[in-house]
Amino acid sequence: DIQMTQSPSSLSASVGDRVTISCRASQGISTYLAWFQQKPGKATKSLIYAASNLQTGVPSTFSGSGSGTDFTLTISSLQPEDFATYYCQQYYSYPLTFGGGTKVEIK
Amino acid sequence: QVQLVQSGAEVKKPGASLKVSCKASESTFTSYYMHWVRQAPGQGLEWMGIINPTGGSTNYAQKFQDRVTMTRDSSTTTLYMELSSLRSEDTAVYYCAASSGYYSPYFDYWGQGTLVTVSS
Secondary structure, eight states: OOOEEEEOSEEEEOTTOOEEEEEEESSOOTTOEEEEEEOTTSOOEEEEETTTEEOTTOOTTEEEEEETTEEEEEESSOOGGGOSEEEEEEOSSSSOEEOOOEEEEEO | OOOEEEOOOEEEOTTOOEEEEEEEOHHHHHHOEEEEEEEOTTOOEEEEEEEOTTTOOEEEOGGGTTTEEEEEETTTTEEEEEEOSOOGGGOEEEEEEEESOSSSOOOSEEOOOEEEEEOO
């Protein structure tokens, strides 16, 4: 199985900050990587697929990059509604696997 | 608007079986593959398997191969995930999630989750 490692596991930031979350795969996965957002009491929201493609309706403050084994999710200007937990997921091969999550908290 | 509406929270005893439902709109049912993913309290996400709603074919994670069954009911556009021989470690939130492809299974939509508690 492909192991996905996210860092950091949590971070504190202020509204307006630029935030970067990393995700590393245990083997090359090309760009078969997705990011999604979880908030307590809300449905999980898919943000990005194919490493850098925004899902419909996702603000342009979100961006993704990377290929092979190293990937990044960037929030260019953190908004109050962005405080959440973020996960990466590889879909290069089955079984699908996920990163451990990064909790973005208010500073 | 794609909606995946899951059944409500459940409490089960060890050794029992669980059946969670996920109702999709008709267009979703015929256009998307459906996955089941779970998340134990304070833990990460774990993919359990995929079902093709139109043909019913499945692919299960090896960990759950012996205990999980994913089915669908075309007449009600509802997907089901059944897990048998429950143990305390199966306490988790169970999600259905939809992908438009089998070979590019990134999730476009998620259900709201179903909390399952396994306790004697």
